[in-house]
Amino acid sequence: MVPLEWYLVLAAALFCIGTYGVLARRNAVAVLMGVELMLNAVNINLVAFWRYLEPGGATGQAFALFVYAVAAAEAAVGLALIIALWRTRDTVVLEDVDLLQG
Amino acid sequence: MVNLLNLAWLIPLFPFLAFLAVPLFTHRDRKLSHSVVIGGIAVAFVLSQIVFWVAVTHHSELPFESTVVHWLSAGVERFTLGVYIDPAATIMIFMVPLVCMMIFIYSVGYMNFGTDEVDPRYSRFFCYLSLFATGMLGMIVFNNLLTFFIFWEIMGTCSYLLIGFWYEKKYPDPDKITPKGAGLKAFIVTKIGDLFFMLGLALLYAEVDSLAYKDIFNPDTLEHLAHTPFLGTTMATAVAFLLFGGTVGKSAQFPLHVWLPDAMEGPTPVSALIHAATMVSAGVFLVVRMFPILQHIDPSVLALGGIPFVALIGTFTAIFSSIMAVAQDDIKGVLAYSTISQLGYMVAALGIGAYVAGAFHLITHAFFKALLFLSSGSVIHGVEHGHHHAHAHGDHHDEHEEEHEEGEWFNPNDMMNMGGLLKRMPRTATAFIAGGLALSGLPVITAGFWSKDEILAQAWTMNKAVFWTLAVAAGLTAFYTARQLCLTFLGEPRTEAAKHAPESVPSMTVPLLILAVFAICLGWVGIPEGLTGGVIPNWFHHFVGSTIEAHGHEAEHVIRVAGHLSEAVHEFDWTPMLIGTAFGLGGLLLGWLVYGWKPMKAGEMDRVEAGMRKVGLGWLHKAMRNRFYFDDLYDLLFVRTSIGIANLFDLFDYGQPIKQDDGTLVERHGVIDGLINLFGRVGRGLAQISDWFDSKIVDGLVNLIGNAGKLSSQGLDVFDLKVVDGVVNGVGSVVREGGNALRPIQSGRVQNYLLMASMTLVGLIVAFFLIISR
């Protein structure tokens, strides 16, 4: 048996890697990829807890499905934003997008 | 009937109205002016004649008094104004308007009415004449000494105005007095007399508490005055002498006689009016009026050689001026001295108690002196005309003009320029001669004889010294009169002017002839009864004498100065009459011998003068001609002294500019002025010191305070600027710096924000778990 903790730690690590990606990557798309990683980590967590705490119910998996839906929606909108950003500012480097500075 | 005498107050009224009318209404119209004036005096004349006849016919009811007006009657009847007609006033009222009227009419011709040479101030002359008549008449009719004095003063003013009538006249000879100066002299000298008069009035009023005649001449009052001691003598004496002072001034007695000869500068009608008939006789009238007081004086006071004081003055004046008259060349001058002399006669008469004689001579003298003056005026007029004719007709035309313009001024009054006028001016000559003979006292047919004789008769009985002096004076009078007549009328004309002198116009000659009649006939009302053995009553004596008879008898112990009248009437003495006549005729004869037998030629020195020089008395003659230097004495003593004192005070007070050597005027300040200036300078110095003090010290203080204020405010300002502003700015900059500091937080970068959020999250979780695990 794999202890639940292992899965949680894994999810935590994945989550943190995703966090690093969000915080440290220059390219906006890379940031989005980090966000996907974080969502995946969340999903892993959810499924792990479903499996180990209440495998008889469907809530865990349903929740994970909803996360998928949200992730998909969010990926779509985010990438649309990046496209729009590319069109107006001609850059996808988030560092350069500082109109609200000050 | 006698109540008609109430109308007496109207007598002075009409001339007064004429006096007002002329300057207010008529003065532009000469004819109207003189008509108004002559009309006024004519009405006065008519009224006066009515009054005269009523008074004469009601002789026994005199003195008549009525009250016309109450003055100042605030419960206390101090002054009542009323008429007072007694015999003395009656005879005056007869004479004055008559003579005035004659003179007024004469003036029409004299002032050249209707000709080209008419006097430019013609109307004014008549106006003054009318005022003068008012004065004289008012003086006579009213009942108290106060009004007497008021009208007396009016006459004094008029004499000033009239003597100085030709005030612009100037003479090339600086020693000859001008009309302006003569007027002033007359006024001032008579004013000295008036001063005494006023003192007498004051004294009288203080004693008697009234100035009305009825109160003063009340026997009890007189008694009281005679016995009240005052300054070592009686009150009566003091009052009498003080009042007499007025007479000395007005009637030109010694020593106040000096004004009368110079008063000849006035026009001749003025001389006639003022100096013959009226004003000078006002002085005598004053003595007549106050005769009752004079009766009660102590006769030993100021008497000399037994001659009482008043008589002393009069007698001395009489002889003194007749001596001077001998040396006068001016035709009016002779008459002036003669007037003084005759007034002396009157005063002497009154002084020795010959009341009636003095009054009689007053009246007759008025007539013949007026006549003489008017005639002389006619002569002068003629000679003046003759002078102009001589020029106009061109005889010696060019040379004479040059000579005359060089300052050889032709004096028409100078008898030496006359001569032979008997043929040229017969009517004038007749009148003049009549007057002259009256003056000399030609027996029987002239009025002067009778009146003068009366005086001499009284003097003979009362005081021999007075008699002889007056007799000698009478002789001199006759002498100089004869001289005058001869020089003027006899012989050949001594100048061109005399040669061409025309007779005067009727307005001048007719009054002359009328007066001449009086000069001759008037004496006959006063013929002493003794002479005719009582056939012709001495009306005058009875009439006038009754005045003092009514007053004088009651008191027994009054020293009888005047009481002898009644006696003299009955004891007629030929001696004085003969002696007097002798002197008079002798004088006339002598005069004719010296001057008329071989009339003087042109350029010849006066024969008396020549004679006196021969005997070494040339200096005496010169003294006589120069009025015995009394005028000069007075000038030195009083006039120059006054001017000197005035100059001294002026110098002291104000300072005069003095001429430096180079002719510039330098201001010099007198002491008072200097003192005042000193005060001014000191004040100014003080002001400057104060000003310095003020500007330096006070201003310094003020500025100091101001600066302190400024500094403090600057300090505060700095404080305000630095500190307060610093704080304010500090706050601002804190905010700004804070903002600036915090601004980088908002980088606008999403990843930044996320990072910060993450860090915070991690922090919170850690903190949370740290707290939980506790």
Add this chain to the structure above:
Amino acid sequence: MTLEQILFIIFGVLTLGAALMVVVRRNVFHAALFLIVSFFGVAGLYVLLEAPFLAAMQLFIYIGGISILIIFAIMLTHDLMDPEEPGANRQWVVAALVAVALCLVMGWMAFHHNVGASPGPVPENTIVLLGNALVDPEGLVLPFEVASVLLLVALIGAATIARER
């Protein structure tokens, strides 16, 4: 070490390794490919967790949909042509520290709290259960519908945002 554990380690390493590559690779396209690999690993983990439906979904949705989408975006933004630029921005150090800190905190939490129990049996028909739950009115029908709406809205929104102007 059971098989399950070994498989877990393999898939775990795969996932984490790929994930690391994703966030490190400069070339973003490579990062995208590594992302796909990471997804594969996650799918394997799902299988281990006896949730085959979700594994399949993972493959369909993530790899088949979202990754393609990401590759489209990369293609459209032309950035893969510039390998000179660093992959990480200026704050990567702090970010790394934060990430590590977070990981440590969460790891600690995982081990500190005794949550793990032995897993119970998994029903045979989990899919049926899931399906029923999703449309059950007293179940999860509402979130299901809302998720639909969400997808619709996202669709419209993305289309609007990325529209050609």
